[in-house]
Amino acid sequence: MIAPSILAADFSRLGELVREVTKAGADRIHIDVMDGHFVPNLSMGAVVVKGLRPVTTSPLEVHLMVEDPGRFLDGFVKDGADAIIVHLEVLPDPRPMIEHIKKALGKKVGLAFNPDMPVERIEPYLRDIDLALCMTVFPGFGGQAFIPESLVRLKKLRALVNEHNPACEIEVDGGIDAKTIGAASTAGANVFVAGTSVFGAPAGPAAAVKSLMKLCAP
Numbered sequence: 001m002i003a004p005s006i007l008a009a010d011f012s013r014l015g016e017l018v019r020e021v022t023k024a025g026a027d028r029i030h031i032d033v034m035d036g037h038f039v040p041n042l043s044m045g046a047v048v049v050k051g052l053r054p055v056t057t058s059p060l061e062v063h064l065m066v067e068d069p070g071r072f073l074d075g076f077v078k079d080g081a082d083a084i085i086v087h088l089e090v091l092p093d094p095r096p097m098i099e100h101i102k103k104a105l106g107k108k109v110g111l112a113f114n115p116d117m118p119v120e121r122i123e124p125y126l127r128d129i130d131l132a133l134c135m136t137v138f139p140g141f142g143g144q145a146f147i148p149e150s151l152v153r154l155k156k157l158r159a160l161v162n163e164h165n166p167a168c169e170i171e172v173d174g175g176i177d178a179k180t181i182g183a184a185s186t187a188g189a190n191v192f193v194a195g196t197s198v199f200g201a202p203a204g205p206a207a208a209v210k211s212l213m214k215l216c217a218p
């Protein structure tokens with residue numbers, strides 16, 4: 001499943017581009033929210049979710065790369081988010097937030113962790129989440145290179161997910177393109193965020209989504 005990241009899109013044509021990747025079969029739209037604190041970049045807020053909601057039937061998954069995600073959950077859901085992904089790095093105990101997103105807000109919840117966080121740290125929560133996001137770059141910017149050590153981490157994560165909650169999706173994010181998606185899929189990922197390789201593709205985003213879908217077909 002391909003999740004185009006709009007961070008790499010031409011924002012002067014955002015609605016049109018999201019329609020295009022939806023039509024091409026994008027499984028969901030990945031919305032990268034950055035606060036300039038948790039990551040050294042500032043990107044977008046709930047207003048972008050609100051703007052895109054009427055444009056696509058694909059689920060909108062919000063990747064909160066922010067220090068205090070609790071402040072923003074209700075706003076993103078009100079504006080149309082279907083799934084919220086928060087970072088384990090900023091949550092000593094993610095359980096209350098997982099509960100809130102699932103029960104109070106009724107939305108899918110994902111836990112993300114950076115390349116320097118041991119995979120084992122997510123094990124206690126796998127049973128409670130819908131998606132584990134194994135970052136394959138250090139978050140903050142699109143267009144970075146896939147970190148090759150991610151493949152060993154993905155294999156570990158796949159084993160843990162199979163043991164604790166096989167329904168939990170394994171998503172990768174960062175540097176996913178025609179050269180890296182196959183290995184990530186073989187290592188155990190089943191959802192692939194792609195920003196530059198979709199919205200920067202010379203053949204255009206629709207063709208890029210279709211070719212990435214072929215490369216990660218089970």
Ligand code: DX5
Pocket residue numbers: 005007008030032063065137138139140141142143144173174175176193194195196197
């Ligand atoms: C990075 C973001 C990623 C990024 C992916 O901080 O979380 O979603 O936009 O972009 P590419 O696919 O260009 O690495």
Ligand code: ZN
Pocket residue numbers: 005030031032063173193
């Ligand atoms: Zn992301």
